[in-house]
Amino acid sequence: MAELEKKTKALLVDDETDFRQLMSFWMQSKGYAVVEASNGEDAVRLVKEEKPDIIFLDLNMPVMDGTEALMKIREFNKDVPVIVISAYVEDKRAKEAMKAGISGVFYKGKDFQEGLALLEAALHTHRQLKK
Numbered sequence: 001m002a003e004l005e006k007k008t009k010a011l012l013v014d015d016e017t018d019f020r021q022l023m024s025f026w027m028q029s030k031g032y033a034v035v036e037a038s039n040g041e042d043a044v045r046l047v048k049e050e051k052p053d054i055i056f057l058d059l060n061m062p063v064m065d066g067t068e069a070l071m072k073i074r075e076f077n078k079d080v081p082v083i084v085i086s087a088y089v090e091d092k093r094a095k096e097a098m099k100a101g102i103s104g105v106f107y108k109g110k111d112f113q114e115g116l117a118l119l120e121a122a123l124h125t126h127r128q129l130k131k
Contacts, residue, residue: 007033008123011052013043013069014085015061019108023056023115030116040069047073047080054123056106056115058085059097070100081122083115 010032014020017038024034035050037043041064043057055073059066070082081103103122106115 007031008054009033009035009050009052010119011035011037011043011046011050011055011057013037013040013056013061013066014058015039016058027116027119032119040064040066040072043069044072047077052080054103054119055080055082056085056119057082057097060087067096067100070097070102074100081125083118083122 008031010027012020012024012027012034013036014023015038020036020038024036027034035046035052037046039061040057043055043066044064046052047055057066057070061069064072066084070084073080073082078101082097082101084097084102084105085108086105087108103125104118106118
């Protein structure tokens with residue numbers, strides 16, 4: 001096997017197991033390595049441990065919501081691209097999260113292809129900024 005290229009690692013954070021499993025499976029089928037968390041507290045810990053290349057972060061979760069988790073992540077990692085997952089187009093928390101620096105919002109119910117387009121655009125921009 002000549003696959004020496006490191007897979008892009010995505011952290012997928014969502015408390016809805018069905019959605020998380022479906023999106024994780026889909027992202028893996030597109031060649032991404034996926035690490036999963038079901039709440040914001042685990043997400044913050046996994047960002048430190050796993051050093052993901054990009055984060056998909058749900059806003060509405062128990063234990064610690066996505067906005068709070070994002071604020072904590074930004075305290076020690078200002079660069080990792082974050083795409084917020086929301087079920088609601090008019091989510092006040094999404095506007096709050098934008099202030100902390102996110103790369104986009106993926107709405108549940110949209111085609112996963114849109115999520116992939118957001119992911120690839122965010123990674124491309126991030127890589128250009130690092131050069």
